[in-house]
C-alpha cells in the first residue's frame with residue numbers, strides 16, 4: 001500500500017538535511033503507518049520532525065531508524081526526479097495536502113528505491129552527500145513523537 005507521500009515546503013531548505021528527512025519520513029510511514037512528519041523544522045545544524053504515534057519509540061527502534069537512514073546514505077544511491085500530472089499523482093499518492101493552485105504538473109522525488117514523494121524542495125544528488133545521520137534526542141507527549149537529528153559531515 002502506498003503511504004501518504006507529500007512533503008510541503010515553502011522555503012528552500014538545506015538539501016542534506018531535507019534529503020535525510022525524506023528517508024526518515026518514508027521509513028516511518030512504512031513501519032508505523034503514521035504517515036510522513038506532520039510538522040518539520042529543518043535547519044542546517046539540527047532538525048526536528050513530529051509524527052503522530054500512539055506510544056513512544058523505544059531506544060532500540062530509534063537506533064534501528066538511524067541505521068536505516070545510514071544504510072541508505074552508505075548505499076550512495078542517486079536522487080532523481082520525475083514529472084507527472086496531478087491526475088496521475090492522485091492515483092499514486094495521498095493528495096489531501098496538495099495546496100490550492102498547485103500546478104498541473106507535479107514533481108516526484110525518488111531516493112533510489114528508498115523513498116518517493118511529491119516535493120518541490122532541493123535535494124542532494126547522491127545520498128552520500130547527506131553524511132552520517134544521528135538521532136540526538138526524542139520526546140513523546142500526547143501522541144506526538146518528536147525526533148531530533150543531526151548530520152555529521
Ligand SMILES: [Zn+2]
Pocket residue numbers: 007018022109119120121122123
Ligand atoms: Zn524534498
